[in-house]
Amino acid sequence: MIQDAIYDRGVIARYRPYLPVASSVQAVSLNEGSTPLVYSPKLSSKVGRGARVFIKYEGLNPTCSFKDRGMTVAITKAVEAGAAAVICASTGNTSAAAAAYAARAGIPCVVLLPKGKIATGKLLQAYAYGARVIAVNGNFDDALRLVRESAGDGLAIVNSVNPHRIEGQKTAAFEIIETLGDAPDLHILPLGNAGNITAYWKGYTEYAQLGRARRLPKMLGIQAAGAAPVYFGRVIEKPDTCATAIRIGNPASWDGAAAALRESSGAVEIVADDEILAAQAWLAREEGIFAEPASAASVAGLMKCLEGNRCAACPFGKILDEAVIVLTITGHGLKDPDIAGRFVSDLISIEPSLTELRKHLD
Numbered sequence: 458m459i460q461d462a463i464y465d466r467g468v469i470a471r472y473r474p475y476l477p478v479a480s481s482v483q484a485v486s487l488n489e490g491s492t493p494l495v496y497s498p499k500l501s502s503k504v505g506r507g508a509r510v511f512i513k514y515e516g517l518n519p520t521c522s523f524k525d526r527g528m529t530v531a532i533t534k535a536v537e538a539g540a541a542a543v544i545c546a547s548t549g550n551t552s553a554a555a556a557a558y559a560a561r562a563g564i565p566c567v568v569l570l571p572k573g574k575i576a577t578g579k580l581l582q583a584y585a586y587g588a589r590v591i592a593v594n595g596n597f598d599d600a601l602r603l604v605r606e607s608a609g610d611g612l613a614i615v616n617s618v619n620p621h622r623i624e625g626q627k628t629a630a631f632e633i634i635e636t637l638g639d640a641p642d643l644h645i646l647p648l649g650n651a652g653n654i655t656a657y658w659k660g661y662t663e664y665a666q667l668g669r670a671r672r673l674p675k676m677l678g679i680q681a682a683g684a685a686p687v688y689f690g691r692v693i694e695k696p697d698t699c700a701t702a703i704r705i706g707n708p709a710s711w712d713g714a715a716a717a718l719r720e721s722s723g724a725v726e727i728v729a730d731d732e733i734l735a736a737q738a739w740l741a742r743e744e745g746i747f748a749e750p751a752s753a754a755s756v757a758g759l760m761k762c763l764e765g766n767r768c769a770a771c772p773f774g775k776i777l778d779e780a781v782i783v784l785t786i787t788g789h790g791l792k793d794p795d796i797a798g799r800f801v802s803d804l805i806s807i808e809p810s811l812t813e814l815r816k817h818l819d
């Protein structure tokens with residue numbers, strides 16, 4: 458006898474009372490969430506002072522990014538509302554998730570992508586899941602503006618301007634609290650369109666209000682130096698970074714990010730592209746965790762704070778001994794094979810003989 462719980466263990470099944478999905482509504486789910494919180498001994502010892510650093514590995518979701526948590530709710534609600542199709546603008550991961558969940562729901566999906574600035578894996582996903590892919594001659598901000606203008610054409614928008622996305626994404630904070638028994642002292646994550654920091658803060662505060670956590674973390678958002686509107690406090694007209702996922706100059710959830718930073722006594726920090734790439738390599742080689750560049754920005758941010766050249770507002774200097782720190786790795790490293798291509802520059806090729814092999818074993 459197969460139990461009902463076997464069919465769906467996604468975030469709606471596990472957190473329905475905390476989500477805007479009535480019990481009568483069938484969830485469109487791929488069993489997203491329940492991602493591991495991986496202890497990082499090397500980051501912990503780098504931080505020192507008895508700190509424990511954990512990685513919330515969101516790259517292990519069904520489409521390999523955190524977007525699946527919000528997309529299950531957004532697509533479930535779109536289907537409930539009778540939407541004929543869904544549309545989103547994306548730097549890649551939202552489009553992969555939207556395409557997958559729309560396929561699951563059996564409704565068409567249109568994705569608008571900034572031309573030439575999408576990691577190959579994400580583009581392949583959108584095509585594989587059967588979305589209609591449209592490249593916009595412009596950046597993500599242009600594509601999102603176009604999507605917002607298209608509202609009313611019978612299309613449901615599934616970007617994080619859709620509040621159901623934020624609702625789903627907040628479940629990552631729930632899981633962290635359940636695993637640790639409390640909220641961490643500090644939470645570090647990459648900051649792009651600012652939906653995720655808004656969602657985590659909502660999740661942490663909701664669970665604290667319910668008595669599930671005794672404390673709230675300080676939120677530390679990391680932006681790429683060439684695409685850092687929140688850090689600089691102004692719209693960036695031509696954002697630029699190798700971390701294409703967060704190549705955004707005018708975040709839609711800027712207000713949400715500002716509230717999370719203010720209310721948590723947090724801060725936003727910037728990292729250069731070379732710091733992001735170095736952190737990506739370090740995390741893969743030292744901890745066995747392969748992150749896409751935007752996600753490696755969290756690690757680069759932590760390293761920068763450790764080196765002491767952090768900004769004045771950085772909460773890092775104020776955290777206590779034996780702090781619990783969580784970093785979100787938002788997307789899998791395989792998403793962006795072109796950036797990762799630099800790792801295979803020393804490919805060794807041999808004839809299939811043991812003598813040949815032995816020449817390379819010392």
Ligand code: F0G
Nearest residue numbers: 547548550551649650651652653787788
């Ligand atoms: N990390 C990854 C891997 C992302 O794909 C994104 C956003 C972020 C971090 C930033 O999260 O926007 O909530 O602040 N990607 C969006 C997309 C913009 O279209 O896939 P955020």
